[in-house]
Amino acid sequence: MQQRSENTERFQIDRLQQAAFGYFLEHSDPVTGLIADTALAGAPASIAATGFGLSCYPIGVERGWLSRGDAARRVVATLRFLAQSPQSRHRQATGYRGFYYHFLDMRNGERAWQSELSTVDTALLIAGVLTASAYFCRDDAVEGEIRALADRLYARVDWRWALNRGDTLTMGWRPPGRFLKHRWRGYSEALLLYMLALGAPEHAIEPEHYAAYAEGHDWIPVEGRPHLHAAPLFIHLFPQAWLDLRGLADRPMRERGTDYFENTRRAIQLQRDHARSNPGHFAGYGEHLWGLSACHAPRGRLRLRDGRQQRLFGYVNRGAPYGPDDGTLVPWAPLACLPFEPEAAQASLVHMAKSYPELLNEGRFPGGFNPSLDGGGPEGWIDARVVGLDQGLVVMMIENWRSGLVWTLMRGIPAIRLGLQRAGFDDGWLRQGEGARGNPPASSAKG
Incomplete structure (x- = not known):
């Protein structure tokens, strides 16, 4: 009976991963290769979602959902467009x-929504470019072009310019010539940004800039041990969708006897503890229903199903501890946490399948839901958005749990190793000398 239950759970995870992967087939432009921010009609492309998509195509090949040739053609079309599209101070x-603007027109690549030239979203894009380049390593014309274009795109990012004469990287820039006032200082998803900027073949920043970023870390005590705090889950998860940080520690982590992987496990535990204690008395919260992160929700004071009035925050970085919480949860959290807490994640998936059967949208989890609101069913309010970033994170984290494919590819990229080393990381696979650029065989996938 236990074996049957395990097989059922594995089948459910397989289906969820394949459905999430399908987002990138259905919501990409056939000419530009850009990927839509959300599944809503008319949504612009997100360069971050495009980076996730480029990283997911190799997974689709390994899982048999897409032929290698089809995947390579999708990748090369995207990289050609990125390489040839206008790079200038012009507003469009x-x-x-x-660097690239956060949002682009799906069909012509022009800047959309007056968005910023985003440093961190460009990093997510470049991470996807490098992942695809590492996977498509065969000696043929298309895969050779993928590698050449990837090298060109990475080399031309002017990371030093993004410092704007400061000690940390700026969050972005707006035309015709104004940097955003905020900088990436303190623990955030920009951990990946700094690794790419430190290891870059051209325009690399110096280790002193990473040290300045790390000086802003917020350490809190958890059960007598130091924890690097970030309330929203995505901050812990986004960099580690690509970076295998198991056993790796930079100076701040070494001084406290921990590493980023274990720190993320504690962050998940803190979120589960918050859901169990449920200080806001929200519906559904408990051991098997948790997950606070950045997501959309209604905005304003609304009546909950128990009669209370509750302020809803709209789009905000929800989190725990010390983060805003209005009863809105991200249902993709357990899937994204599988590499860190597989038992808790699988138990949560079983619970959600039984208790909230209407959550899935074409087999995919929405951006968020709030069971405390009256929406006609136990799910309460369900976000109409299916978000590209969420789907990419789900595909990649399931695969890292199953086979470690993305982590293996990234370990083999010299720039990733260099970036980590220049940031002061040591131990783990860096100490063991693992990583050789190449394509893991299909047999490397488990389950």
Whole structure:
């Protein structure tokens, strides 16, 4: 009976991973290769979602959902477009100095929504470019072009310019020539940004800039041990969708006797503890229903199903501890946490399948839901958005749990190793000398 239950759970995870992967087939432009921010009609492309998609195509090949040739053609179309699209100070350009605007028109790549030239979203894009380049390593014309274009795109990003004469990287820039006032200082998803900027073949920043970023970390005590705090889950998860940080520690982590992987496990535990204690008395919260992160929700004071009035925050970085919480949860959290807490994640998936059967949208989890609101069913309010970033994170984290494919690919990229080393990381696979650029065989996938 236990074996049957395990097989059922594995089948459910297989289906969820394949459905999430399908987002990138259904919501990409056939000419530009750009991927939509959400599944809503008319949504612009997100360069971050495009980066996730580029990382997911190799997974689709390994799982048999897409042929290698089809995947390579999708990747090369995207990289050609990125390489050839306008890079200038013009307000409608696709990018500038190797960076890209956060949102782009799906069909022509022009800047959308007056968005910023985003440093961190460009990093997510470049991470996807490098993942695809590492996977498509065969000696043929298309895969050779993928590698050449990837090298070109990475080399032209002017990371030093994004410092704007400061000690940390800026969050972005707006035309015709104004940097955003905020900088990436303190623990955030920009951990990946700094690794790419430190290891870059051109325009690399110096280790002193990473040290300045790390000086802003917020350490809190948890059960007598130091924890690097970030309330929203995505901050812990996004960099580790690509970076295998098991056993790796930089100076701040070494001084406290821990590493980023274990720190993420504690962050998940803190979220589960918050859901169990449920200080806001929200519906559904408990051991098997948790997950606070950045997501959309209604905004304003609304009546909950128990009669209370509750302020809803709209789009905000929800989190625990010390983060805003209005009863809105991200249902993709357990899937994204599988590499860190597989038993808790699988138990949560079983619970959600039984208790909230209407959550899935074409087999995919929405951006968020709030069971405390009266929506006609136990799910309460369900976000109409299916979000590209969420789907990519789900596909990649399931695969890292199953086979470690993305982690293996990234370990083999010299720039990733260099970036980690220049940031002061040591131990783990860095100490063991693992990683050789190449394509893991299909047999490497488990389950």
